[in-house]
Amino acid sequence: MHEVGLMTNALAIALDYATREQASHIHQMTLRVGDLSGVEPEALRFAFDVVTQGTIAEQAQLKIESCPTLCFCHDCQAEFRPTELGYECPICQTWSTSVLRGKELELASLEVS
Amino acid sequence: MCSNCGCSEVGSGILHGVASPHPSPLPRGEGTGGWIGSPLPLGERLGERGDHPPHDHDHPHPDRPHTVDIRERLLSKNDRVALQNRESFQSRGLLVLNLLSSPGSGKTTLIERTVSAQGNHAPRIGVIVGDLATENDAQRIRAAGATALQITTGTACHLEADMVAQAASHLDLGNLDLLVIENVGNLVCPAAYDLGETLRVVLLSVTEGEDKPLKYPTAFQSADVVLLTKVDIAEAVGFDRETAIANIRRMAPQARLFELSARSGEGMGDWLMYLRSQQVHVKQQPLAQVPQ
Numbered sequence: 001m002h003e004v005g006l007m008t009n010a011l012a013i014a015l016d017y018a019t020r021e022q023a024s025h026i027h028q029m030t031l032r033v034g035d036l037s038g039v040e041p042e043a044l045r046f047a048f049d050v051v052t053q054g055t056i057a058e059q060a061q062l063k064i065e066s067c068p069t070l071c072f073c074h075d076c077q078a079e080f081r082p083t084e085l086g087y088e089c090p091i092c093q094t095w096s097t098s099v100l101r102g103k104e105l106e107l108a109s110l111e112v113s
Numbered sequence: 114m115c116s117n118c119g120c121s122e123v124g125s126g127i128l129h130g131v132a133s134p135h136p137s138p139l140p141r142g143e144g145t146g147g148w149i150g151s152p153l154p155l156g157e158r159l160g161e162r163g164d165h166p167p168h169d170h171d172h173p174h175p176d177r178p179h180t181v182d183i184r185e186r187l188l189s190k191n192d193r194v195a196l197q198n199r200e201s202f203q204s205r206g207l208l209v210l211n212l213l214s215s216p217g218s219g220k221t222t223l224i225e226r227t228v229s230a231q232g233n234h235a236p237r238i239g240v241i242v243g244d245l246a247t248e249n250d251a252q253r254i255r256a257a258g259a260t261a262l263q264i265t266t267g268t269a270c271h272l273e274a275d276m277v278a279q280a281a282s283h284l285d286l287g288n289l290d291l292l293v294i295e296n297v298g299n300l301v302c303p304a305a306y307d308l309g310e311t312l313r314v315v316l317l318s319v320t321e322g323e324d325k326p327l328k329y330p331t332a333f334q335s336a337d338v339v340l341l342t343k344v345d346i347a348e349a350v351g352f353d354r355e356t357a358i359a360n361i362r363r364m365a366p367q368a369r370l371f372e373l374s375a376r377s378g379e380g381m382g383d384w385l386m387y388l389r390s391q392q393v394h395v396k397q398q399p400l401a402q403v404p405q
Binding site: 002005006009010012013014017021027031036037038085086087095097099103105106107108109110111112113 | 176177178179180181182183184185186187188189190269270271273301302304305327330331334363364365366367
């Protein structure tokens with residue numbers, strides 16, 4: 001439900017950088033979205049079409065790079081991907097909520113001219 | 114080859130084309146007129162357009178599509194305002210709670226009973242309440258004896274730091290011991306927004322599923338405190354306490370856990386004692402790191 005607000009933020013950041021680059025068009029915006037960010041990519045795409053209307057990003061493509069959750073087990077000193085069932089280390093079966101990746105929610109890059 | 118401006122110098126890849134795209138000149142290849150890497154198609158090669166001879170790269174190329182590496186959090190503006198809020202609260206020695214839960218898990222009732230149960234040593238409590246619509250919750254809290262401001266978010270499913278900053282500007286923070294922010298009932302979006310609180314408090318009522326901590330990991334992982342609420346009706350609704358607590362412990366091992374019922378008063382004593390200890394802690398270290 002807050003994807004429109006997030007995309008509005010993303011566009012504001014993008015327009016700011018485009019101005020610094022003296023660009024007149026934004027061709028592509030690349031977002032990095034973690035699985036734990038609570039954001040639905042399809043809702044982001046919908047919001048993108050709405051908020052970019054009438055801006056120099058109107059014709060831009062939205063690229064979304066999803067970031068799977070990656071945890072770290074301190075006992076095994078090993079990284080692991082949690083399953084649907086939870087954050088259990090596959091080696092020692094202890095639970096770890098030490099999240100290395102998966103919370104990303106950022107504007108990664110722009111293609112402008 | 115530099116993917117941004119088409120030249121053969123290899124830069125850092127960050128913020129090409131801004132002030133100094135290639136700050137440290139690198140060796141150029143031999144036999145290519147000073148350019149290394151794969152040549153561009155005829156007519157695209159630098160210096161062959163007639164409008165752009167080779168140069169030492171001290172200006173941007175705004176007319177050509179190029180990539181700008183940014184890596185900025187979409188919530189960076191919210192984070193900045195949250196930091197300002199936190200500094201403002203800390204400088205006053207004010208304990209600030211951010212209450213998160215699903216709708217109907219007992220946030221408002223908990224605040225009512227926290228306000229009314231304080232007795233002679235009652236802290237001065239201010240409350241900021243977020244809801245999509247109505248002032249009902251703020252009215253309930255005012256009736257219990259606290260100063261309450263309602264933020265109606267319209268369609269927004271969460272509170273943001275600037276909403277809290279604006280509301281807080283209408284409160285006499287210097288005359289408060291405790292500020293409670295009741296977030297919009299939602300376990301997804303509010304978890305992503307730092308408001309500048311001292312402690313994030315996540316509520317789980319016994320009428321909800323025992324596996325809720327597993328389904329909403331971000332909210333529980335970010336909790337400083339988890340409150341298991343409505344424990345007076347746990348038996349009636351067939352609540353599996355052991356499983357629920359195991360799931361809370363798994364997803365929020367860092368959090369303090371309290372089991373209570375605001376309605377019956379069960380467990381409220383421990384909760385109130387904890388709040389008092391945190392108030393003292395924050396007052397004693399107004400400019401120190403927030404307690405975890």
